[in-house]
Amino acid sequence: MSSTRRPTSRSVRRTAVAATSAALAGVLLAACGSGGGSGSGTTGSGPVHIKVWAWYPQFKQVVAEFNKTHKDVQVDWVQAGVGQDEYTKLKTALKAGQGAPDVVMLEFQELPTIQLTKGLLDMGKYGANADKGNYVDWAWKQASDGEHVYAIPVDGGPMAMMYRADLFKKYNLKVPTTWAEYKEEAAKLHKADPNAYMTDFGSDETAAGWRQGLTWQAGSRPYTYSASKLPDIGVKLNDDNAKKVYEYWGDLVKNKLVDTQSYATTDFYNGLSTGKYATYIAAGWGPGYLSSVAKKTAGKWRVAPLPQWTAGGNDQGDWGGSSFSVTSQTQHPKEATEVARELFGTSDAAWKIGIDQAYLFPLATPTLNSEYFKDKKYDFFGGQQINKVFVPAANGIGAFDWSPFQDFAYNTDTSEVGKALQGQTAWSAVNDNVQDQITSYAAKQGFKVSK
């Protein structure tokens, strides 16, 4: 027994050593080989491999669909983190001069920031301008600068109000159409059940885009910026519209009519699924998000348009939404542009996955305006045709510029909101403080700031 076992164990050991050294050699070779760019391409025949970073739900199937329908280009997908986690990695790789993917998923607000550090390829040089008519106008404007195309829009985040129909019925609440009504109903709900809140006020960094979307709806346009007009930038974060929004929510917080839990925490998900929150002010990607974090509340939610500041108004805002960009480190600009344009693009097959399984809100006009999308019934929302709310909301979104230092802006806003929550500063002072800090930061960074 032992004599037969001994050689086996020795050969196992030998194989292990060989495997380890082979792996080490592989690592070393890879380290040497990836000097410039992602190193994912092949020189000879065979398809070009394009590395993509994205965090869309159900993205695996979209990639499989792309690889099935393309012969010369193949996509290698990596989930490199959601939002800020991915951007941190991307910025580090861009600074390091290597390690960035060919194609990267970016939210719209992040585009000018990455573009300013020369991290994005101008896809306009590779024919991307041909897609201009395929996308919603405001989205294309955010993704491009004249003839320069820095991103291909994918999904959007027109805002709307999701609410628990069962709780509204139980407490005899009326679906609010204005923010004044929203506050009245919030008071009614909290009086009926002190443990329930109308919603959760997003006070953290992941909700900075939420707060921005709400001021967007109120008519605030904080930045005037175009990469082609550097170093000029307009910064106006403290106009009356923005102040109106912060004072309104500050009032709700002070009266304890809304909760102040950070978004993207288990406590927040718990609030959504236990009925602690009666409404969730969310965006076009919200249905997918909600149905994954609050699965057990399926069928109880409905969608209504965002409450308005003036009765009968039609002012809309956007929160999030994303696009595909090609990084400046790519060694295959042509193929990478093709991937960015066609992963979703106007492909019916890809969008069927995007709509049915990932609940994305398409920004490609043929898909957006298709009967299939408009009339689709969602079981999670009790069979409601929710896109009859979201599509008009998306159509009401106007032009909007982001700053090229959006992370700093969001962090500053979050810090100041935190101070107001704590009672250190008045809610009415938040916008002025943010404005001061951001204008001085921008000036220090070499911008010519007009207020």
Next chain:
Amino acid sequence: MSLLRQQGPATAAPPSTVRTKGLRAPMTGSGAGRRNGRQSAHTRHQAMGLLLITPFGLLFAAFLVAPLAYAFWLSLRTSTLVGGDHFSWFANYKQTFTDPHFTSGVRRVVVFGLVQIPVMLGLALLGALIIDEVSSKLAKVFRMTLFMPYAVPAVIGALMWGFLYSPTFGPVNSLSHALGTGKVDLLGHSLMLTSLGNIVTWQWTGYNMIVLYAALQGLPREVYEAAKLDGAGQIQTAVRIKIPMISSAMVLTLMFTIIGTLQFFTEPRVLEPTASSVITPDYTPNLYAYNLAFQYSEFNYSAAISFSLGAVVFIGSYLFLFAARKRSGLK
């Protein structure tokens, strides 16, 4: 040197001259040839030594010296989003020490340390004295239990505490709810530093206790016997004998703790997503440096902040060692 300082030059001079004479005597007495042979053996030894430390030296240069030099070079340049970058000598450092984000962060970790370090080291010392005195099975269990948190990776520990602090799921909140004391927001502004201090204390008390316990175990037992004969009780023995005798170990743990506190990063970084309106990007100096580099792409300024923090740590620990030089055994 230490002899000189303690006894004064007059008494110190004779022994030192004796020692040098003693060393030199055989050298002068021996022949020239023998001396050469010894020297070549010496150089051969030296060459061998150099060869043996080469692997370490290379890694040390590649992973410590080179990155530090690169970071220092970065910190001497200024880059802005629009203006491009240029060499600016010490402008970044000048900015660092007038930057309210940096100074408030330093102030915060100092305040944190003033409360947390005495509490933690006090507990560690108490624990060490107890397990040194009691030698039962229970003491072993106690020692293991206190040490266990140190074996938990800091990130996991902080995540776990994040859940315990949760206003919805956390036991603390359920308890205060049951007692009718209302909502206790452990992740709110007023209690955040306390909550962080609790995590750090939980994680590091056991480690420090083991260091102090090891020092206590190294003490000669006769001293205790003598103390006992002199009529000292257990508490007196602990306070008058044990604590003074392990003071150098205490200085060591205190030193490491001070350095760790000034570089406070992991726990606030992990709790940041749960409470980002409380843990701002400039909450601690290290967190600020991290966010500057990887969120705002201000690598140059971030490098300057890191070096400034390094300077603060260096000066802080030097001052501490200087103040504690009599106790530390590092005279």
